[in-house]
Amino acid sequence: IVRTSDPLASTPWTVSIVDLQHLSTSEKEIALQQLAQQQVQRPFDIATEALVRTTLVVLSETEQALLVFIHHIVFDGWSVGVFVQELIALYNAYSQGQPSPLTPLLIQYADFAIWQRQWLQGDVLQSQLSYWQQQLKDAPALLSLPTDRPRPAVQTFVGTYHKFALSVELTDRLVKLSQEQGCTLFMTLLAAYDTLLYRYTGQSDILVGTPIANRDRSEIEGLIGFFVNTLVMRTNLAGNPSFSELLGRVREVALSAYAHQNLPFEMLVEALQPERDLGHTPLFQVVFNLQNAPVQKLELAGLTVSSLPVESTATKVDLALSMENTTQGLMGVWEYNTDLFDASTIERMNGHFVTLLSGIVANPQERISQLPLLTAVEQQQLLVDWNNTWMEYPEDKCIHQLFEQQVKRTPNAIAVVFEDQKLTYQQLNSRANQLAHYLHSLGVKPDVLVGICVERSLEMVVGLLGILKAGGAYLPLDPEYPQDRLSFMLEDAQVSLVLTQQRLLDKLPQLQAKQVYLDEVWSQIAQNNQDNPTSEAKAFNLANVIYTSGSTGRPKGVMVEHKGLCNLAQAQIQTFDLTSDSRVLQFASFSFDASISEILMALGAGAALYLGTKDSLFPGMPLIERLRDYSITHITLPPSALAVMPFEELPALQTIIVAGEASSAELIKQWSIGRNFFNAYGPTEASVCATIAKCTFDEKISIGRAIANTQVYILDENLQPVPVGVPGELHIGGVGLARGYLNRPELTQEKFIINPFGSGRLYKTGDLARYLTDGNIEYLGRIDNQVKIRGFRIELGEIEALLSRHDDVQIC
Structure with missing residues (x-):
C-alpha cells in the first residue's frame, strides 16, 4: 500500500490480525485501547524490522479497527495527508476489482536526499550556518x-x-x-x-x-x-x-x-x-x-470510517x-x-x-x-476571595491598652519571669505606670522616640511598657551590637532620651541624648503614681522603630504603628491558641521585631512571659533545659536554631512557631509530631508577621495564608497579578503596614506603593513567591538573591539545601 524508496522496503512486512469478537462492548474498547498503547510504546528495530507496523482488529462481523504505526524516520505530518489520499484511492479501486489508479512516482525520497546533500554545501551551507549562528548567539x-x-x-x-x-x-x-x-x-x-x-x-x-x-x-x-x-x-x-x-x-x-x-x-x-x-x-x-x-477526509467505499484516538503517553x-x-x-x-x-x-x-x-x-x-x-474566576479568587481576611480587632487601641485590659482580668496572675524574679500583671503594670509618669515629665509624648538599651531582664519589659504608656515609641538597642551601629541608630533616629543600665555604660557610644539609668534612679521613679496614665497616643501613632539591614549597608529604621501590632497580637493569640495557662519563651533579641510579637502574644492573652540570659537561651542543650525546666508551651525560633536542637520529647511544648528563614521538611517532620507546628512569614514593614501556615510533615511546605486584616498579592514586575503556580514578587497590604522608613522618604515611596487593587498602600517585599492551588503561598527566595550562570537561573537556596545534606555540614 505504501510506496517508499526506503532501502528496507524489502523487509518482510505482515499484517497482524487480532480477534476480539468474544469480548463484551466495554471490554472491546478497553482491549483495543490497550493494544494501541502497546503498539505505540513498542520500539522499532530499524536494523531488521519494517518501519511500518499494521494490525487489523476484528471487533464484530461488521466492525474492524485498522492500527497503522509508521516510524517517524520515514514519515512526517505532511505524509499523513498523502497516505490517506492514496489509501482512499487504492481501497476504492481494489474493492471494485480495479487496478491501482496511482501513477508511478517521478522522484523518490532518495532523490531528494541526494539533491539536498549536493545543494547544501559550500557557500549555501555557510550562508545558512552563519545566519543561525548569529541569530542564536548568546541565547x-x-x-x-x-x-x-x-x-x-x-x-x-x-x-x-x-x-x-x-x-x-x-x-x-x-x-x-x-x-x-x-x-x-x-x-x-x-x-x-x-x-x-x-x-x-x-x-x-x-x-x-x-x-x-x-x-x-x-x-x-x-x-x-x-x-x-x-x-x-x-x-x-x-x-x-x-x-x-x-x-x-x-x-x-x-x-x-x-x-x-x-x-x-x-x-x-x-x-x-x-x-x-x-x-x-x-x-x-x-x-x-x-x-x-x-488532510483529506477518509471516505472508503461501502464503509463508515471514524478515527480512533490513542492516548499519547x-x-x-x-x-x-x-x-x-x-x-x-x-x-x-x-x-x-x-x-x-x-x-x-x-x-x-x-x-x-x-x-x-x-x-x-x-x-x-x-x-x-x-x-x-487571568479568567474572571481567577481574578476574583486571587484578588478578592483569598484576601477576604476581615476580622474585628481593637482598631482604636494601643498595644499597652491591651495589656491594661488584661491586668483588669487577671491582676494576680504571673506576667513575667526572669530567673528567680517574677512579677504579676498588677505589679508589672504598677512599675510601668510609675516609669510612664516619670517619662511624661521628661517630655515623652506621641511619636517621640525613646531609646532603650538594657540586658534581658524585668527592666526590659517594664521599660518597653513604660515608654508606650507615656505615649512614646521605643527604639530597641541591643547592648551586644557594635558601638558604630548603635551610634548610627541613635544619630539617625535623633533620639533625645535613652533608658539604660549603669553596667552597660562602657558598651554605649558617646551620647548626646539624656541617659536614664533605670537601676540607679528607680527609687526616684518609684515615687510616681502607680495608676494608668491618661494615654495621649492613638492607634495610628508609632509604637516602635526597628532597624533592619539595608541593601546599601546602611540600616534603615522601620516605623511601626500601634494598630498593626494590635491586629498582630489578636491574630497570633487566636491562631496559636494562647490562654492564661500558656507559658511563652521570649527568645528573640530585643532589637528584632520578633521580640514584640512574643511579648504581645503572651501579655495580651494573660499568659506568662519567660525571659532568660543570652547564654541560657543558646540553641542546643541550654535552650532545651529552659524549655523543660520552665514547662514552656509556646516558642518562636528561626529554623536554623531549631535545627541544632537535640530532639527531646518536651511534653509541655504545645506549639512551635518558626519564622525569619525558610523551614525544611526534616524540621517539620521531627518537631511537629504531637504538637502544633506553624511556619510564620512577614517583614518588619508589615508589623512582624503577614502570613501563617500550620504545617504537617506530609504536606508541601508553605508560608500559608494572610493573617486577619492583611492582603497578599503576588505580582509581576508590571504589577499584574500572576496566575496560581507562577512566581512573582510578594506584596503586602492591610492594617499591619508600617508608616515607612524613618527619615527615608525616597525609599518609603519606592517600597510602599499605591495599592492598584483597593485602598491604602502595598509593601514590595522583594520576596519571590507563588500561590498554590489551595490558596497557600510557597516562598521561593529573594528576588535579588537569584543568580544566573550561562543563562541558567540558579536559586541559592537549592545550593544551600544540597550542602546541608553533606554529613560534615550541620547548617549553612
Whole structure:
C-alpha cells in the first residue's frame, strides 16, 4: 500500500490480525485501547524490522479497527495527508476489482536526499550556518517555566495531552487581525504564545521550536517521507512592546527563518555546540505548530470510517502547543511532560491562553504586560476571595491598652519571669505606670522616640511598657551590637532620651541624648503614681522603630504603628491558641521585631512571659533545659536554631512557631509530631508577621495564608497579578503596614506603593513567591538573591539545601 524508496522496503512486512469478537462492548474498547498503547510504546528495530507496523482488529462481523504505526524516520505530518489520499484511492479501486489508479512516482525520497546533500554545501551551507549562528548567539539555554515538580536531573519523556477549541468568532477575529497586520495566522498565534511564555517566566528572550514542512518544491509534495525540519524562533520581547509591535518582530523573525529553513536542525545543534544538559533539550524546550498540511477526509467505499484516538503517553519537550484551523474554528492540543506539570496546571494555562487571545483581538495596541491573562474566576479568587481576611480587632487601641485590659482580668496572675524574679500583671503594670509618669515629665509624648538599651531582664519589659504608656515609641538597642551601629541608630533616629543600665555604660557610644539609668534612679521613679496614665497616643501613632539591614549597608529604621501590632497580637493569640495557662519563651533579641510579637502574644492573652540570659537561651542543650525546666508551651525560633536542637520529647511544648528563614521538611517532620507546628512569614514593614501556615510533615511546605486584616498579592514586575503556580514578587497590604522608613522618604515611596487593587498602600517585599492551588503561598527566595550562570537561573537556596545534606555540614 505504501510506496517508499526506503532501502528496507524489502523487509518482510505482515499484517497482524487480532480477534476480539468474544469480548463484551466495554471490554472491546478497553482491549483495543490497550493494544494501541502497546503498539505505540513498542520500539522499532530499524536494523531488521519494517518501519511500518499494521494490525487489523476484528471487533464484530461488521466492525474492524485498522492500527497503522509508521516510524517517524520515514514519515512526517505532511505524509499523513498523502497516505490517506492514496489509501482512499487504492481501497476504492481494489474493492471494485480495479487496478491501482496511482501513477508511478517521478522522484523518490532518495532523490531528494541526494539533491539536498549536493545543494547544501559550500557557500549555501555557510550562508545558512552563519545566519543561525548569529541569530542564536548568546541565547538563553533554558526557558524557566514554573513547574509543579523539580526538573529531573535526566530528562524524561512521559507525557499526556489536553485538547481545546476556540470559537468560530474568535478564530475569525484572529484571521482578520493577521490580515490587517500583514501576517499569517501562524505568526499571530506564535506571538500570542510568546506573550504567554513571557508572562509566565518574566523572560524577554524566548526560543520556541516549530516544525516546518520543508516541501517548498512542487515535485516533493506528493511524497511520503521525513522532510520536516525544526526551526528555532527566537523572539525579543524586551521593552514591553504593544502586541502589534511584537507581531512585527515575530513576522521579521519568521520570514528570516523561512529563508534559512534548509539547514537540518541536527546539523545546527552540531555546529552551535550548545552547553548540553541531560535535564532538557538543547536550544528550546517548548514547541509551537500550526497544522496546515492538507488532510483529506477518509471516505472508503461501502464503509463508515471514524478515527480512533490513542492516548499519547510521551512528549519530546516540556510543553508543545499544536493548533489547526478547521471549519469549526481553531482546534488545539497541549502536549506536556507529566513529570513537570499537573493536568490542572495545563488547564489553567489553556484558560490564560484563550483569555490572552481574546484580549489581543480586542486591543492589539495594548502593551503585552497589560493584556488580560487571568479568567474572571481567577481574578476574583486571587484578588478578592483569598484576601477576604476581615476580622474585628481593637482598631482604636494601643498595644499597652491591651495589656491594661488584661491586668483588669487577671491582676494576680504571673506576667513575667526572669530567673528567680517574677512579677504579676498588677505589679508589672504598677512599675510601668510609675516609669510612664516619670517619662511624661521628661517630655515623652506621641511619636517621640525613646531609646532603650538594657540586658534581658524585668527592666526590659517594664521599660518597653513604660515608654508606650507615656505615649512614646521605643527604639530597641541591643547592648551586644557594635558601638558604630548603635551610634548610627541613635544619630539617625535623633533620639533625645535613652533608658539604660549603669553596667552597660562602657558598651554605649558617646551620647548626646539624656541617659536614664533605670537601676540607679528607680527609687526616684518609684515615687510616681502607680495608676494608668491618661494615654495621649492613638492607634495610628508609632509604637516602635526597628532597624533592619539595608541593601546599601546602611540600616534603615522601620516605623511601626500601634494598630498593626494590635491586629498582630489578636491574630497570633487566636491562631496559636494562647490562654492564661500558656507559658511563652521570649527568645528573640530585643532589637528584632520578633521580640514584640512574643511579648504581645503572651501579655495580651494573660499568659506568662519567660525571659532568660543570652547564654541560657543558646540553641542546643541550654535552650532545651529552659524549655523543660520552665514547662514552656509556646516558642518562636528561626529554623536554623531549631535545627541544632537535640530532639527531646518536651511534653509541655504545645506549639512551635518558626519564622525569619525558610523551614525544611526534616524540621517539620521531627518537631511537629504531637504538637502544633506553624511556619510564620512577614517583614518588619508589615508589623512582624503577614502570613501563617500550620504545617504537617506530609504536606508541601508553605508560608500559608494572610493573617486577619492583611492582603497578599503576588505580582509581576508590571504589577499584574500572576496566575496560581507562577512566581512573582510578594506584596503586602492591610492594617499591619508600617508608616515607612524613618527619615527615608525616597525609599518609603519606592517600597510602599499605591495599592492598584483597593485602598491604602502595598509593601514590595522583594520576596519571590507563588500561590498554590489551595490558596497557600510557597516562598521561593529573594528576588535579588537569584543568580544566573550561562543563562541558567540558579536559586541559592537549592545550593544551600544540597550542602546541608553533606554529613560534615550541620547548617549553612
